[in-house]
Amino acid sequence: MNSLQLIRALVFDLDGTLLNTQKRVSERTQQTLMRCFQKGLHLFIATARPPRSVKHVIPSQILQHVSAVYYNGAYCHDHRSGGTLNFTIPTSIATKIIDYICRRNETNTLSIESEDILYALSNAIYEQNRKHMFVPPTLVSQNTLSAIPANKILLIRCSSESRHYIMSFKDQLNIVETDAGELIQVMAKNVSKASAVSALCKRQNISMNQVMAFGDDWNDLDLFKACGISVAMGNAVPGLEKYATTRAGTNDEEGVAAFLERWLSH
Known part of the structure; x- marks a missing residue:
């Protein structure tokens, strides 16, 4: 069994990754995410954005099925339990x-x-x-x-x-x-997207080796290092791809959807 077959959870950055330059999740991407959810995969978003902003850009039919990491990991919501994690600066x-x-x-x-x-x-x-x-x-x-x-x-x-x-x-x-x-x-100090996703995954008995992460900027680097599979977007900042397992198309090419469609078809 290869590493892709071990994946139980998917984590998505928003800006430059799940969102196109119009700050929208395309219909194709929405359908692909729902297909992943229906197959039993756990979905996470991990973003620097606050909750109010995420609600503005992510359709409610998607948001209700994802656990969310906000503020790069400083505030989190577990959609399955309804619980939150809250970390503050001294x-x-x-x-x-x-x-x-x-x-x-x-x-x-x-x-x-x-x-x-x-x-x-x-x-x-x-x-x-x-x-x-x-x-x-x-x-x-x-x-x-x-x-x-x-x-x-x-x-x-x-x-x-x-x-x-x-x-x-x-x-x-x-x-x-x-x-x-x-x-x-x-x-x-210990706040990061990776630490927050790890804490949420632990509640579902999911190892970080079973997580696939998608991102495009340096605040995704900790996720890339922690997850079993990391996918750099085609529009990622120069140098980030060196830390990724593989690459996808750009956010304006619906890179996340295209990658997941290929993966699901195998």
């Missing part, structure tokens, strides 16, 4: 980062996600970065922001000095740069 470290950004007058680069609510110090960050933020933030004071349990700290187009400061915490936090370095995502 308040002492979050406060240091917030204080530093405020002292540098870069409040228009900073926001925090906490249990599906976006918080910020100024609405300017939303006006300047709607591509990343989707909804206006809840505006709070600096003291209030520092006290909020943060699943994720986001820094969008911050200065090189601030980036260097954030990176000084790399031994204490999980820090991921995406969107060609435009977006810095900060989570608790």
Whole structure:
């Protein structure tokens, strides 16, 4: 029996993977996912997005059958049990980062996600970065922001000095740069897509060797290293394919659907 025949679960990144450039899941892809579900495969999505954003882009008939990993693993929902996993950044470290950004007058680069609510110090960050933020933030004071349990700290187009400061915490936090370095995502140290998927799979008695992951950016690397099969999209960032077992077409070529159709036909 080859490794593909051992697969019991499928994990999909969203942007650049399951979603095309119009931020939609094609009809063909939806049908293929339902076919996988009907064959008894466990379906997961693993994304940097918050829950509210995922509900906007994933059809409800698909979402009701998947377990979801949000914020790169900091907040998760198990659709079978209805349970959640919630991991936050230590308040002492979050406060240091917030204080530093405020002292540098870069409040228009900073926001925090906490249990599906976006918080910020100024609405300017939303006006300047709607591509990343989707909804206006809840505006709070600096003291209030520092006290909020943060699943994720986001820094969008911050200065090189601030980036260097954030990176000084790399031994204490999980820090991921995406969107060609435009977006810095900060989570608790042991938070990752892989750790979250592993925790959810453990509940279903599924080994990570029995998981196939699809992705296109560096925040998928931990999944690629942890899963039995990893599939890099044709549009993946340069270099990611070196860590993948195999490749699929691009997200605009319905690469996920085409790959799974071939796999299911064997």
